[in-house]
Amino acid sequence: MKLPSRFGEYGGCYVPETLxxxxxxxxxxxxxxxxxxxxxSELIHYLTEFAGRDTPLTYCRNMSADLGCKVYLKREDLLxxxxxxxxxxxxxxxxAKFMGKTRLIAETGAGQHGVATAIAGAxxxxxxxxxxxxxxxERQALNVAxxxxxxxxxxxxxxxxxxxxxxxNEAMRDWVASVGDTHYVIGTVVGPHPFPLLVRDLQSVIGxxxxxxILEKEGKLPTTIVACIGGGSNAIGMFHPFVNDAVTxxxxxxxxxxxxxxxxxxxxxxxPGVLHGNFSYILQDSYGQIQESHSVSAGLDYxxxxxEHSMHKDSGRVMYTAVTDTEALDAFLYLSxxxxxxxxxxxxxxxAYARRIVPALKTDDILVINLSGRGDKDVSQVIDLMQQNGxxx
Amino acid sequence: xxxxxxxxxxVFAAHTKPLLVAFTVAGDPEYGVSLRIMKEMALAGAxxxxxxxxxxxxxxxxxxxxxxxxxAMDTGMxxxxxxxxxxxxxxxxKVPIVILTxxxxxxxxxxxxxxxxxxxxxxxxxxxADVPYEESEPFTKAAEQSGVAPIMMVSPTxxxxxxxxxxxxxxxxxxxxxxxxxxxxxxxxxQTALDLLKRVKTKTSVPVAPGFGISTPEQVREWAxxxxxxxxVGSAIVRRIEDNLGDPDAIVxxxxxxxxxxxxx
Numbered sequence: 001m002k003l004p005s006r007f008g009e010y011g012g013c014y015v016p017e018t019l020x021x022x023x024x025x026x027x028x029x030x031x032x033x034x035x036x037x038x039x040x041s042e043l044i045h046y047l048t049e050f051a052g053r054d055t056p057l058t059y060c061r062n063m064s065a066d067l068g069c070k071v072y073l074k075r076e077d078l079l080x081x082x083x084x085x086x087x088x089x090x091x092x093x094x095x096a097k098f099m100g101k102t103r104l105i106a107e108t109g110a111g112q113h114g115v116a117t118a119i120a121g122a123x124x125x126x127x128x129x130x131x132x133x134x135x136x137x138e139r140q141a142l143n144v145a146x147x148x149x150x151x152x153x154x155x156x157x158x159x160x161x162x163x164x165x166x167x168x169n170e171a172m173r174d175w176v177a178s179v180g181d182t183h184y185v186i187g188t189v190v191g192p193h194p195f196p197l198l199v200r201d202l203q204s205v206i207g208x209x210x211x212x213x214i215l216e217k218e219g220k221l222p223t224t225i226v227a228c229i230g231g232g233s234n235a236i237g238m239f240h241p242f243v244n245d246a247v248t249x250x251x252x253x254x255x256x257x258x259x260x261x262x263x264x265x266x267x268x269x270x271x272p273g274v275l276h277g278n279f280s281y282i283l284q285d286s287y288g289q290i291q292e293s294h295s296v297s298a299g300l301d302y303x304x305x306x307x308e309h310s311m312h313k314d315s316g317r318v319m320y321t322a323v324t325d326t327e328a329l330d331a332f333l334y335l336s337x338x339x340x341x342x343x344x345x346x347x348x349x350x351x352a353y354a355r356r357i358v359p360a361l362k363t364d365d366i367l368v369i370n371l372s373g374r375g376d377k378d379v380s381q382v383i384d385l386m387q388q389n390g391x392x393x
Numbered sequence: 394x395x396x397x398x399x400x401x402x403x404v405f406a407a408h409t410k411p412l413l414v415a416f417t418v419a420g421d422p423e424y425g426v427s428l429r430i431m432k433e434m435a436l437a438g439a440x441x442x443x444x445x446x447x448x449x450x451x452x453x454x455x456x457x458x459x460x461x462x463x464x465a466m467d468t469g470m471x472x473x474x475x476x477x478x479x480x481x482x483x484x485x486x487k488v489p490i491v492i493l494t495x496x497x498x499x500x501x502x503x504x505x506x507x508x509x510x511x512x513x514x515x516x517x518x519x520x521x522a523d524v525p526y527e528e529s530e531p532f533t534k535a536a537e538q539s540g541v542a543p544i545m546m547v548s549p550t551x552x553x554x555x556x557x558x559x560x561x562x563x564x565x566x567x568x569x570x571x572x573x574x575x576x577x578x579x580x581x582x583x584q585t586a587l588d589l590l591k592r593v594k595t596k597t598s599v600p601v602a603p604g605f606g607i608s609t610p611e612q613v614r615e616w617a618x619x620x621x622x623x624x625x626v627g628s629a630i631v632r633r634i635e636d637n638l639g640d641p642d643a644i645v646x647x648x649x650x651x652x653x654x655x656x657x658x
Contacts, residue, residue, distance in 0.1 A: 001527060014496050014523045016453040018573055021550035159459055165450065172452045177574035179550070274497040274523070275450065287471045288501025289449040 001027055005193030006279075008314065010307035013192040014274045015172070022179040025099070027194045033098045034201070046090050047205065050123060051080045055206075057213035057368070062338045069361040071354070072222070073341070073371045074210050076234065083344065083373030084206060084234045085116035089185055091202035093120035096183030103182040104128045107171040109136055109164030109230075110298035111143025112344075112373060113187030118152035120185070128152035131170045133163035136298060142377060161292055164302050168276050188231025189306030192277030196306050203237025210368060211241050218366055224248040224357070227370035228349040229320070230264065230300035232309045234372035243317060251309065252353040254295030255322030262294035265322040266305040267313050280307040296325035296385070297345035299373070327352040332375060332382055344373035345382070396540030397517030400489050401441065401565040405600045408440050411617045413655055414566075414602055415439035416493070416627030417648075418447055418461040419478055420470030421634055426641045427465070428481055430634065433645045435488040437652035443520075443625060446475050446494035453522040455577030457628040460635065472502055476514040483515035491518035491544060491565070496528070504531050508539040518542035518565040526559045533562045544568050547593060549585040560597045566623060567593060571603040577628045579606035582615045590619055613655055626655060 001024060005013050013023060033039050047053040055075045063071045076084035093104055104121050106128070108114030114130040121128035130147055134156040137144055147154050160166035168186075175184040189196045189203070214222055225242060227235035229251040239249045256263030263269055270281040275290055283291040283303035295301040312318035323331075328345055331352035336342045343351055350369050361367060375382075386393060395403065405412065415434045420427050434442055447462035447470055454462070479490055492511065499507045499521065511519060519541055524532055529545070536543035542565025547556060550573070560567070571586040572579060586603060593601050603616055604625030616624050633651055637643040 005527070013525065013527050015525060016522055016548075016570075017525050017546040017551060018548040018570055020525050020527070020548075020555070021552065024552075159456070160449065160463075169450050169452050173455070173575045176453070177572075179573065273501060274495075276452075277523070279500075282497075284497065284501065286501070287473075288497040288499075289466070289471075290497075 001193060002031065003027060003194065003197070007308040008311035010278070010280050010310040011193055011196060012279050013277065014279065015192045015277045016176060018176045019179065022175065023192055023194065029095055029099050030194050030198050034095060039094070039098055043091055043094055046094065047087070051086050051090060052078065053205065054209050055079055057210055057217065059217070060339050066338060067355065067358040069358060069363060069365045069367055072214065072366065072368045074206060074238065074368060076206060076370065076372045077341070077343065077347070077374035081112070081116050081119055082376065083112045083116070084203065084237065085113045085187060086119060087205055087237065088187065088199050088202045088233060089113065089116035089120045092183065092185045092198070093117065093124050093126060097124050097126060099183065101181055101183040102126060103178070104185050105131065105171050105174050105182055106185045107131045107164065107167035107187060109167065109301060110377065111136070111140040111147065112299060114152070114154070115143050115146050117185050118147040118150040121152060122150045130154050131157050131167040131174070133157045133161070133167050135162045136164065140298065165290065188233040189236050189308060190231045190276050190278060190304055196278065196308060199233055200236050200240055200308060203233050204240045206234065206237040206370065207239060207241035210238065214366065214368065221245055221247050222368045223361065223365040224250065225368045225370070226250045226252060226350045226354045228252050228300060228346050228372060229267070229305065229309065230254065230302050230346065231304065232306040234370055236306055236308055238370045239318060249318040250353065251318050251320045252349045253320060253322040254297060254300035254349060255324040256294040258324055259322060263322065264293035264295040264300050264302060266303060267309060267320040268322045272310065275304040278307045280310040281305050281313070296328055297349065299344065299346040300349065321353060323349050323352040329382065329385060331355060341371070342375035342379070343371055344375045345378045347372045397512060398540060398542040398564045400517045401542050404440055404489055405566065405622060410623070411613065411621050412440035412623035413438065413652065414441045414443050414491070414604070414623050414625040415630060415652055416443040416445060416625060417630055417634070418445040418458065418465050419475045420447070420465035420468060421461040421631065422464045422638055423468040424470070424474065424478065426644060428478060429641065429645050430648055431482050432486065433649040434652060435486045437649040438656040439488065439652055440623065441489045441491060443491045443493055443627070444475070444479070446472065446492055446498055448495040448498055451495060451522070453575055455575040455628060457631050457635065458576050461631045472498060476510055479514040479516055489517040490515065491520060492516055493520050493522060496521055496524050499532065504535045505538070508535040508541050512539040512541050516541060518544045520544035520546065520568055526555055529562060546570055547589065549573060549589050556592065556596065560593070560599065563599050566600040566602045567597065568625065569593065569601050569603040570605050572606040574605070576605055578608035578632070582612055587619050590621060594620065610655055610657065
């Protein structure tokens with residue numbers, strides 16, 4: 001490898017020997033193809049003409065009036081596919097195509113990254129196979145149908161916990177045997193080097209646009225930016241262009257039933273270890289076996305997190321916190337009713353925390369919330385949960 | 394007393410090639426039967442026993458070993474119990490033991506502590522499925538300090554430059570990954586793997602042991618014809634455990650019979 005594979009002490013390349021050649025090939029493409037004019041103009045074409053960038057930075061009048069500061073939403077929910085995942089999937093698929101690969105594989109939890117990869121494969125003419133935990137296949141039928149409709153094959157994963165974690169294991173097992181013609185489109189800023197770098201760079205379009213947009217609208221940078229964190233790709237994409245500025249950055253993890261109970265808050269409630277090819281905070285027992293995570297939101301239900309976030313946690317540059325399932329559900333309804341925007345349950349975590357910190361902000365302070373995805377996929381789940389809690393719609 | 398590294402070297406010097414490295418998951422299907430399986434392996438002629446310390450997320454393993462890992466973890470296998478198992482086996486056998494596991498289990502215990510405990514229990518070598526050369530330094534250093542052999546993997550896609558680095562660190566034997574893929578029985582022997590064996594053997598005097606996909610006496614003979622120092626057989630043994638679940642005597646006898654067929658000249 002030519003580049004440093006770590007963010008501080010985190011990251012690295014913990015994979016079977018058989019994968020090293022493929023990662024070296026990917027790193028070479030990252031260094032030589034990705035920055036080139038030909039690739040960049042193709043990528044910009046797909047991001048603008050196809051995916052719908054720039055996404056708006058929406059000033060929310062009602063929420064601002066209600067909360068007492070200037071609230072903006074970065075509208076990744078309006079990106080084609082309904083979430084930020086496409087920034088990464090289209091970029092990696094295009095890179096794979098430039099590398100001469102013909103087949104894409106991906107893992108997916110809730111199905112958003114699987115859908116994004118299916119979209120990228122369809123438009124670029126590449127075959128797509130998506131590994132998805134059997135449990136998730138059952139509870140995310142709509143996204144399974146969307147993937148199939150666009151020609152992707154969905155492979156239910158029966159090993160381990162039969163969720164996202166095991167879908168990643170299975171995709172890595174496939175890749176070990178198929179590296180010649182196949183690229184593994186990993187869905188977030190985890191995995192072995194150079195994936196955390198590559199995905200960070202592809203998602204940084206979120207923060208770069210936000211920075212330009214807020215300077216146009218307000219003539220100054222935001223006071224505070226809030227984003228939700230599962231693996232952490234929407235958050236790092238938003239934060240990265242602001243890390244050297246005097247802007248408060250806050251990452252909100254899945255507190256689940258609370259940090260004393262079942263949760264997905266890896267940075268707030270985990271410890272450093274190795275999972276899926278990198279050294280980062282993970283949820284593990286005293287022997288190092290990976291523990292199951294829990295969140296109302298499938299996209300945050302993961303026992304690991306990107307290594308760059310682990311570095312930012314230890315340095316204190318980003319503040320990491322968690323909100324519970326219940327707070328996220330409240331925020332889901334709050335944003336729907338206050339602004340007419342139904343957020344993904346993942347993004348609802350960021351909205352929930354923003355509501356909590358607002359009393360500390362002044363009227364002129366600017367709060368940006370990264371609205372990483374839209375909530376259509378979550379509507380039936382939310383209705384079920386409301387009925388369980390005895391709340392009327 | 395010999396170190397683990399010296400013990401493995403002595404076995405390679407004294408035994409007829411190819412040696413048989415027989416794999417089983419520690420604690421599969423449960424502790425007591427696992428100990429009986431190890432003893433039977435030794436009796437049946439296994440030259441080295443490779444013991445899998447099960448991990449929740451074994452990305453290098455196929456379905457047969459994944460299921461064995463789950464059986465073992467469900468019946469209480471963990472790092473402390475693994476050390477118990479090795480100590481108990483050591484009271485009656487000198488057959489070298491190599492541990493195959495994943496990075497996080499070693500790091501969680503503390504790398505140095507893991508190797509010290511391993512050496513004290515009678516473990517002779519450690520191979521880590523998800524630690525390539527680039528990440529190997531802290532592990533090989535601790536191995537050296539404890540006398541445990543750091544067993545390194547090479548694959549058909551390993552470049553010459555990396556191969557030299559890997560061979561410089563390796564001791565005990567070199568684990569040659571014979572297929573591009575995960576563990577599990579396959580037919581035949583791939584030409585790329587035979588080419589790799591030749592590449593490795595010209596560069597080192599450390600014994601070379603192909604593994605992954607080897608299950609038949611024909612494959613063992615083919616590797617022997619190409620001068621492999623040992624062969625590693627895993628999933629095919631584990632499958633014989635799985636096929637006889639619920640009947641410990643049948644498990645032990647099936648494993649013993651199978652190993653004897655592989656050891657027949």
